[in-house]
Amino acid sequence: xxxxxxxxxxxxxxxxxxxxxxxxxxxxxxxxxxxxxxxxxxxxxxxxxxxxxxxxxxxxxxxxxxxxxxxxxxxxxxxxxxxxxxxxxxxxxxxxxxxxxxxxxxxxxxxxxxxxxxxxxxxxxxxxxxxxxxxxxxxxxxxxxxxxxxxxxxxxxxxxxxxxxxxxxxxxxxxxxxxxxxxxxxxxxxxxxxxxxxxxxxxxxxxxxxxxxxxxxxxxxxxxxxxxxxxxxxxxxxxxxxxxxxxxxxxxxxxxxxxxxxxxxxxxxxxxxxxxxxxxxxxxxxxxxxxxxxxxxxxxxxxxxxxxxxxxxxxxxxxxxxxxxxxxxxxxxxxxxxxxxxxxxxxxxxxxxxxxxxxxxxxxxxxxxxxxxxxxxxxxxxxxxxxxxxxxxxxxxxxxxxxxxxxxxxxxxxxxxxxxxxxxxxxxx
Amino acid sequence: xxxxxxxxxxxxxxxxxxxxxxxxxxxxxxxxxxxxxxxxxxxxxxxxxxxxxxxxxxxxxxxxxxxxxxxxxxxxxxxxxxxxxxxxxxxxxxxxxxxxxxxxxxxxxxxxxxxxxxxxxxxxxxxxxxxxxxxxxxxxxxxxxxxxxxxxxxxxxxxxxxxxxxxxxxxxxxxxxxxxxxxxxxxxxxxxxxxxxxxxxxxxxxxxxxxxxxxxxxxxxxxxxxxxxxxxxxxxxxxxxxxxxxxxxxxxxxxxxxxxxxxxxxxxxxxxxxxxxxxxxxxxxxxxxxxxxxxxxxxxxxxxxxxxxxxxxxxxxxxxxxxxxxxxxxxxxxxx
Numbered sequence: 001x002x003x004x005x006x007x008x009x010x011x012x013x014x015x016x017x018x019x020x021x022x023x024x025x026x027x028x029x030x031x032x033x034x035x036x037x038x039x040x041x042x043x044x045x046x047x048x049x050x051x052x053x054x055x056x057x058x059x060x061x062x063x064x065x066x067x068x069x070x071x072x073x074x075x076x077x078x079x080x081x082x083x084x085x086x087x088x089x090x091x092x093x094x095x096x097x098x099x100x101x102x103x104x105x106x107x108x109x110x111x112x113x114x115x116x117x118x119x120x121x122x123x124x125x126x127x128x129x130x131x132x133x134x135x136x137x138x139x140x141x142x143x144x145x146x147x148x149x150x151x152x153x154x155x156x157x158x159x160x161x162x163x164x165x166x167x168x169x170x171x172x173x174x175x176x177x178x179x180x181x182x183x184x185x186x187x188x189x190x191x192x193x194x195x196x197x198x199x200x201x202x203x204x205x206x207x208x209x210x211x212x213x214x215x216x217x218x219x220x221x222x223x224x225x226x227x228x229x230x231x232x233x234x235x236x237x238x239x240x241x242x243x244x245x246x247x248x249x250x251x252x253x254x255x256x257x258x259x260x261x262x263x264x265x266x267x268x269x270x271x272x273x274x275x276x277x278x279x280x281x282x283x284x285x286x287x288x289x290x291x292x293x294x295x296x297x298x299x300x301x302x303x304x305x306x307x308x309x310x311x312x313x314x315x316x317x318x319x320x321x322x323x324x325x326x327x328x329x330x331x332x333x334x335x336x337x338x339x340x341x342x343x344x345x346x347x348x349x350x351x352x353x354x355x356x357x358x359x360x361x362x363x364x365x366x367x368x369x370x371x372x373x374x375x376x377x378x379x380x381x382x383x384x385x386x387x388x389x390x391x392x393x394x395x396x397x398x399x400x401x402x403x404x405x406x407x408x409x410x411x412x413x414x415x416x417x418x419x420x421x422x423x424x425x426x427x428x429x
Numbered sequence: 430x431x432x433x434x435x436x437x438x439x440x441x442x443x444x445x446x447x448x449x450x451x452x453x454x455x456x457x458x459x460x461x462x463x464x465x466x467x468x469x470x471x472x473x474x475x476x477x478x479x480x481x482x483x484x485x486x487x488x489x490x491x492x493x494x495x496x497x498x499x500x501x502x503x504x505x506x507x508x509x510x511x512x513x514x515x516x517x518x519x520x521x522x523x524x525x526x527x528x529x530x531x532x533x534x535x536x537x538x539x540x541x542x543x544x545x546x547x548x549x550x551x552x553x554x555x556x557x558x559x560x561x562x563x564x565x566x567x568x569x570x571x572x573x574x575x576x577x578x579x580x581x582x583x584x585x586x587x588x589x590x591x592x593x594x595x596x597x598x599x600x601x602x603x604x605x606x607x608x609x610x611x612x613x614x615x616x617x618x619x620x621x622x623x624x625x626x627x628x629x630x631x632x633x634x635x636x637x638x639x640x641x642x643x644x645x646x647x648x649x650x651x652x653x654x655x656x657x658x659x660x661x662x663x664x665x666x667x668x669x670x671x672x673x674x675x676x677x678x679x680x681x682x683x684x685x686x687x688x689x690x691x692x693x694x695x696x697x698x699x700x701x702x703x704x705x706x707x708x709x710x711x712x713x714x715x716x717x718x719x720x721x722x723x724x725x726x727x728x729x730x731x732x733x734x735x736x737x738x739x740x741x742x743x744x745x746x747x748x749x750x751x752x753x754x755x756x757x758x759x760x761x762x763x764x765x
Contacts, residue, residue, distance in 0.1 A: 233443045235690075236739045240697030241715060245731045248719045249454050270690050327581040331701045334583060337719045349587070359587060359602075360595040368591075372584045379579035 121392040131388020137381025145195040148188035155185040155343060174370045178356045183348070183370050190343040193256040194329070200260030201267075201325035206318045209271030210310070214302050216272070217279025228276070234269035240328060242266060244337050254341035263328040264321060271317050275310060282306055312389070319386035323379045330375055345371040433747060440743045447735045451728045452506050456499065466490060466724060469519060490517045490725050515732070516725035520718070525729035529711055533733060535605055536703070536710035538622075540695045541741075543630045547637030548688065552681060554638065555645025556672075559680075562650060571646070574639035582698045586632035586705045593628060600628045603707035629706045633698060637691070644687065648680035655679075678752075685749055692741045696734060711737070 125131040153159070158180040160172050174183040216227040243263050252258050282288060288305045296304075307314075332338045333346025336354075340347055348371045356364035456463060470478075470486050478486075481496075488494040494502060509516075515525035554574075558567045594602035606612070606621040652658065653676060661671050700712030707713070711734050718726035 229439070229442075232439060233446045235693070236440070236443045236735070236742050237447055238693050238696045238734050238738050240700050241712070241731050241734050244700070244715060244719060245451075245454070245727060248727060249724075274686075323579070328697075331581060331583050331698075335701055335704055335716055337716060353587070359591040362596070365591065368587060372587070376576070376580050376584065379581075380576060383575060383579050 124392050125388045128388055128391060130384040131391065134381045134383070134385030134388055137377060138385055141191065141378055141381070142195070144188055145191040148191055152185050152188045153182070155181045155189055157181055159185070175366045177348075177351065177367055178364065183367060186343045186348055187345070187370065187374055190345050190348070193342050194326070194345065197256040197260035197263075197329055198322045198325045200257040201264040201329075202260075202318050202321040204261045205264045205268045205271060205321045206314055209268035209317070210275055210307065210314055212268065212272035213275025214279050214306055214310070217276035218283050218298065218302055218306060220283075224276075228273070231269045231272050234266040235273065237266055239264075239266055240332065243328065243332065244335075247332075247338050252339060254339045259329065259338060260325055263325050263332070267321060267324060271321075274317075275313065278310060278313065279306055282309055315389045316386045319382045319389070323382050326375055326379055330371075345374055432750070436743060436746055440739050443739050444736055448507065448510060448732060449503075451732055452503055455724065455728055456502060456506075463487070463495065465722065466519070467495075469722070490519060510732070515729035518718075518723055518726040518729075520721040520723040520726065525726050528726065529714055529729050529733050532709055532711050532714055533737060535708070536696075536699055536712060536734075537737060539626060539629050539633070539703070539708070539710060540692075540699050542626070543633035543637065544688075544691060544695050546630065546634040548641055550634070551638035551641025552645045552677075552684075555642040556649055556677060556680070558642065558646040559649035559653065562646075567646075570642065574642045577636055577639035578643065580636050582633050582636045583701045583705060585635050586629070586702050589628045589632055590705060601625050602628075605708060625708075629699075629702050629708055632702055632705075633695060637695070641684065644684050645680055648683055649676055652676050652679045682752065685745070685752060689742050689745050692745065693738060696738050696741075 125135060159182045160169075160176045160180050164172055164176040172182050172184065174187065176182055177186070212227055212231060216224045216231075242265060246262055246265065247259075252262065283306070285305075288301060291301050291305055329338070330344075330346035330349070333340060333344050334349045334353075336350050338346075349368055352358035352364055352367035352371075356367060358364040358368035466487055467483065470483055484495050494505060497505070513526050515529070517523070518525050518528055521528055554570060558570050561567050589600070590602050593599045601624065604625055606618060606625050610618045610621055612618060658671065658675055661675050666675075699710065700715060702708070703710040703712040704716050711730050714726060715730040715734070718724070718730060
C-alpha cells in the first residue's frame with residue numbers, strides 16, 4: 001500500500017458509487033491505484049500503515065495527480081457501464097449521473113478539504129488545554145502588537161508619579177519608571193518591533209535551514225558534502241558572540257528585521273543538519289522514487305514530496321526559533337550591545353537595572369519584573385502552541401478528529417506530543 | 430580511526446574559517462575596525478606622529494600591518510595567531526592573550542558545570558517522570574519543566590542576584606573568588622570558587638534541565654513500548670539492568686546530538702550571565718570590549734570562545750562512538 005493514501009482527497013462517502021465501476025476496469029493501472037485507494041481510505045487501515053512505516057508520509061502533489069484520474073475513470077466508465085448492464089439501463093441517464101457525480105465529488109472535496117485542513121486542526125488545537133493556552137497567549141500578543149499602540153497612550157516622561165509600584169492604580173497597572181513613564185505603555189509600544197524581529201529571525205532560519213537541509217539530503221554527493229561542510233562550520237560558531245561582534249562591526253541601525261536575522265545568523269545550521277538526516281530517510285521512499293521515475297524535477301519533488309513530510313518538524317522549529325529570537329534579542333538589548341531606536345523589553349530591563357538598581361532596590365523591582373514576565377509568558381505560549389501543532393500533524397489524532405469530535409481516550413498521542421516538542425527528542429532521529 | 434582524523438581535520442578547518450572570517454571583518458570592512466583604530470590613535474595624541482609610526486602602532490594593537498598588501502597581512506595575522514599573538518587591547522593596554530587567556534578556564538568551568546548539572550538532573554528527573562507516567566508527580570514536573578524551559582537564563586540570574594544576592598545576602602553578587610585568598614589548590618580557595626560560581630552555574634542549569642527532562646521522558650516512554658524490552662523482561666533480566674542498559678541508554682542516545690547544540694547555547698548564554706554576575710570570564714571581556722570599542726580585544730575574545738566551543742563539540746562528537754557502537758563504523762557521519 002502506498003503511504004500517500006493518507007492524504008486521499010476523496011473519502012468513503014463517495015466510495016459506494018464508484019466501487020462497481022472501478023471493479024470493471026481492473027486492467028487500467030490508473031484505476032487500479034484508485035481501487036487501492038478506496039481500500040485504504042478506511043481510517044483504520046491508514047492508521048495501521050502509518051504505524052508500521054514509523055513516519056507518516058504525506059505527498060503534496062498526489063492530489064492534483066489523482067484528480068484527472070478520477071475524471072478518466074468516470075469517462076471511461078460511462079461506456080463500460082452501458083455494456084456490462086450492471087449499472088442503470090438507459091445510457092443517457094448514466095451520462096447525467098456521471099455529471100452529477102463529478103460536481104458532487106468536487107463539492108464534497110471542498111467540504112472535505114475544509115474539514116481536513118481547517119476544522120480538524122482547529123478542533124485538535126482547541127481540544128488540548130496546552131495548545132489552547134498557547135493560542136490565546138499568541139493571539140493576545142499579536143493583538144497587542146497590531147492594535148496596542150492605537151489604544152494606549154505613547155510612553156513619555158512624567159506621565160505619572162515616579163517609581164509607582166505595579167497593581168497600585170488603575171491608571172498605571174504595571175507602575176511607572178524612575179522618570180514617571182507608564183510601564184504598560186512601554187511594554188505595548190515595544191511589541192510591534194519585537195514581533196517583527198521574531199518573525200524575521202524565525203522565517204530566515206527556517207527558510208535557509210530547510211532549503212539547505214533538503215537540498216543536501218536529497219541531492220547527496222558533492223552538493224551534500226559542500227553544504228554540510230559549510231553547515232558544520234556555522235554550527236560550531238557560538239551564536240550570541242557572533243551576533244555581538246557582527247552588530248558592533250557592521251554598525252547596523254536599529255531595524256528590527258535586520259536584528260532578527262542577525263540574532264539567528266547561524267541558527268539555521270543546526271536545523272539544516274537535522275532536516276538533512278530526516279530527508280535521507282525519505283529520499284528513497286517508494287513514492288519519491290515514483291516521482292523521480294515519472295521525470296518530475298528536483299524542485300518539484302522537494303516541495304511536494306519531501307517538505308510536506310517535514311512540516312511538523314519545521315513548524316516546531318519555527319516556534320523554537322521564535323523563542324530563541326526573543327531570548328537572544330532581549331538578552332543582548334539588556335547587555336546594551338545592540339542598537340535600538342524604539343522601546344524594547346530588553347532595554348527596559350537594562351534601564352531598570354542600570355538606572356534604578358532594580359536588583360538591589362525593591363522600589364524599582366517591578367520595573368525589571370514586568371518585562372521579564374512578559375518574555376516568559378510569550379515563550380511559554382509559543383512552547384505550548386508548538387505542542388499543539390505537533391498534535392495537528394499527528395495523523396492518528398487527526399484521523400480521529402476528522403470523523404467526530406470525541407474526547408481523548410488515548411494517552412499515546414500526548415506522549416508523542418511532549419516528547420517531540422522538546423529540543424533534543426526530534427533531533428535527527 | 431579514519432573518522433577521528435576526519436573529525437579533527439574538520440575542527441581545525443572550522444577554527445581556520447572563523448579566524449579568516451574575523452580577519453576579513455577587521456581588515457576588509459570600509460569604515461570598520463581598522464579605520465576606527467587609526468582614528469583612536471590619532472585622538473590619543475598620536476596626531477603628531479608620522480604615518481609610519483601610526484601604522485606601527487596599529488600593527489602592535491591589531492597584529493595587522495596596514496602598509497603591506499592584504500595577503501601578506503593575512504599571512505602575518507595567521508602566523509601571529511598561531512604563536513599566540515592576538516594583538517594588544519586598546520582599553521587595558523595589555524596583550525589580548527594575557528587578558529582573555531586566564532579568563533577561559535573560568536568560562537569553561539561555569540559552562541561545563543552548568544551543562545553537566547542540567548543534563549544529569551534533567552535525565553534523572555525525566556526517567557523518573559516516565560516511570561511514574563500519568564501520576565501527579567509526572568504532571569507537576571512536566572509543568573515545571575515547561576515553564577523553566579520557557580525562561581531565559583538571565584531572568585533567573587537577575588532574580589537570584591536580587592533575592593539571594595542583595596536581599597538575603599546568601600551568595601556574593603560578583604567576582605570569581607574572594608580576593609583576600611591566594612589562588613591555588615587549597616580548600617578555602619576552592620570553596621570560595623564554588624561559592625562565587627554557585628549562582629551563575631545555577632542560573633544556567635535551572636533553565637536547562639527542564640528541556641532535558643522532557644526529552645528524556647518522551648524518549649523513555651517510547652523505548653518502554655519497544656519489543657526488545659518485553660524480551661528483556663521475559664528473559665528475566667534484573668530491573669536495574671533493564672533500566673540502565675536498555676531504557677536509559679537507548680533514551681539518552683538521541684539526546685546526545687542535542688547536547689552538542691546545547692554546548693553552543695550555553696557558551697552564548699554565558700556571555701550574558703557573566704555580565705550580570707560581573708564574573709570576569711571571556712564573555713565579560715567580550716561585552717566590555719564592545720562598550721569600549723576595543724576591537725583587538727573583541728576579536729580575540731570571539732576567536733577564543735569559538736576555539737573553546739569547537740574543542741567541546743569535537744570531544745562530544747568523538748565520544749558519541751563510545752556511547753553508540755553503531756556510530757563507530759566510521760563510514761557514516763550521520764546519526765539517524
